[in-house]
Amino acid sequence: MSLLNKVLRSKLVSTTADIEVQRQDPNSPLYSVKSFEELNLAEAVLKGVYGMGFNTPSKIQETALPLLLGAKPSNMIAQSQSGTGKTAAFALCLSPTLELAQQTGKVCKQMSKFLDIKIAMATRGEEHGRRREKKVEQIIIGTPGTILDWIRLKLFDPSKLGIFVLDEADVMIDTQGHRDQSIKVHRHLKKSAQFLLFSATYEDRVMKFAESIVPNPVIIRLKRSEESLSNIKQFYIRCQDRQEKFEALSNIYGTISIGQAMVFCHTKKSAQWLAMKMKEDGHAVALLTGDNSPEERMFVIDRYRSGKEKLLVTTNVCARGIDVEQVSVVINYDVPLDGRGIPDCETYLHRIGRTGRFGKKGIAINFVDSDRSFNNLKSIEKHFGRKINQIIADDPDQLEQLAD
Ligand SMILES: Nc1ncnc2c1ncn2[C@@H]1O[C@H](COP(=O)(O)OP(=O)(O)OP(=O)(O)O)[C@@H](O)[C@H]1O
Numbered sequence: 363m364s365l366l367n368k369v370l371r372s373k374l375v376s377t378t379a380d381i382e383v384q385r386q387d388p389n390s391p392l393y394s395v396k397s398f399e400e401l402n403l404a405e406a407v408l409k410g411v412y413g414m415g416f417n418t419p420s421k422i423q424e425t426a427l428p429l430l431l432g433a434k435p436s437n438m439i440a441q442s443q444s445g446t447g448k449t450a451a452f453a454l455c456l457s458p459t460l461e462l463a464q465q466t467g468k469v470c471k472q473m474s475k476f477l478d479i480k481i482a483m484a485t486r487g488e489e490h491g492r493r494r495e496k497k498v499e500q501i502i503i504g505t506p507g508t509i510l511d512w513i514r515l516k517l518f519d520p521s522k523l524g525i526f527v528l529d530e531a532d533v534m535i536d537t538q539g540h541r542d543q544s545i546k547v548h549r550h551l552k553k554s555a556q557f558l559l560f561s562a563t564y565e566d567r568v569m570k571f572a573e574s575i576v577p578n579p580v581i582i583r584l585k586r587s588e589e590s591l592s593n594i595k596q597f598y599i600r601c602q603d604r605q606e607k608f609e610a611l612s613n614i615y616g617t618i619s620i621g622q623a624m625v626f627c628h629t630k631k632s633a634q635w636l637a638m639k640m641k642e643d644g645h646a647v648a649l650l651t652g653d654n655s656p657e658e659r660m661f662v663i664d665r666y667r668s669g670k671e672k673l674l675v676t677t678n679v680c681a682r683g684i685d686v687e688q689v690s691v692v693i694n695y696d697v698p699l700d701g702r703g704i705p706d707c708e709t710y711l712h713r714i715g716r717t718g719r720f721g722k723k724g725i726a727i728n729f730v731d732s733d734r735s736f737n738n739l740k741s742i743e744k745h746f747g748r749k750i751n752q753i754i755a756d757d758p759d760q761l762e763q764l765a766d
Contacts, residue, residue, distance in 0.1 A: 381721040391446040394424040402431040406476035420447040437557045439572045440582040444562040444715025455527030460485045461663045462683040467503045484508040487656025506543035520550035530682045531559035532568045563708040594718035596750040598728040607729045621690025625675045628696035637675040647673045682712045689717045694728040697738045705738040707745045
């Protein structure tokens with residue numbers, strides 16, 4: 363086993379005791395003083411929650427649920443770190459991607475197992491022969507385009523909905539296509555519908571906009587220093603070019619046997635190239651990009667979730683929300699940049715948040731192949747104020763220190 367491999371492994375051994383220690387620390391997002399019984403949940407929901415193996419709420423669940431379910435329901439703009447259980451803090455929603463909507467649908471189904479309610483999935487690839495059937499379900503979860511189609515086709519009556527949730531709310535109100543569609547859906551709802559926004563990140567500018575569209579919201583906000591998680595250790599590796607990045611990835615592949623990994627590329631093309639190279643090298647990898655059909659996307663993510671492939675090569679389409687417990691390593695094959703070529707701190711945080719779910723240990727490794735990408739990473743490091751250490755794969759002394 364290479365030294366690099368040893369170091370990564372030593373950082374990945376998580377125990378339930380680790381998570382219990384975090385739960386006792388008031389600064390941890392997993393900390394709570396209340397039990398689920400104290401949160402105003404219906405008996406049947408409580409049964410569903412316990413059935414999912416949740417014993418105690420996280421901080422966001424403990425804070426948000428009583429406010430959402432109270433006698434006087436409030437609107438809310440909520441921020442909580444990735445992997446801290448925001449999904450269990452709401453019940454129906456619009457999601458930015460097909461995979462995330464499907465995942466939220468599954469969580470809702472599990473949680474509502476003992477309730478007499480039905481859930482409709484409004485995503486492409488899900489409709490099969492039922493395209494024009496009227497919807498009788500009480501909860502609708504989907505992507506904005508399909509929901510708008512359903513409204514246009516009068517497949518359900520939006521004025522009957524009591525709660526409207528935007529998951530990954532910052533992208534839902536900030537990227538142009540999503541914003542227009544989300545606002546259009548919102549216009550069809552009754553004025554009294556509760557309006558709930560959830561995300562791990564809100565740029566200041568986006569938070570201002572959120573406040574301007576949500577009437578009298580309760581705001582749950584993190585400080586910048588709280589946004590990144592201490593259970594995710596961040597590293598970078600200097601490489602000469604994309605070939606050397608590929609070799610570094612092949613080296614790390616062995617570590618993944620104690621978990622799974624997600625590799626993020628900047629473009630569909632580079633993701634395709636990398637997946638092809640890995641396959642040629644004999645590694646079993648999954649590839650998921652926006653170029654796949656909805657059916658293919660669901661197939662690929664389901665296979666990956668069930669552990670059939672250890673490594674998923676993807677783009678930002680999987681950067682947010684996807685919850686696969688066994689992901690122990692996230693690799694930024696390319697440092698994330700926004701449409702203007704500026705380091706994208708929010709996307710960075712979401713990407714690395716695919717590991718370290720609910721207090722588990724995780725590792726994020728950034729591949730840096732030029733001074734420019736190094737400087738971009740440095741500005742992300744500065745933004746969150748959390749160290750990103752260099753791994754020099756052939757320096758044993760330095761590696762020993764990193765393993766602490
Ligand atoms: N109270 C709880 N006790 C134990 N596990 C929990 C609890 N709440 C949520 N989880 C688990 O934690 C994981 C992360 O939850 P979830 O996907 O809701 O996070 P999130 O905050 O929405 O993350 P992201 O910002 O990445 O979308 C899930 O696997 C979920 O089953």
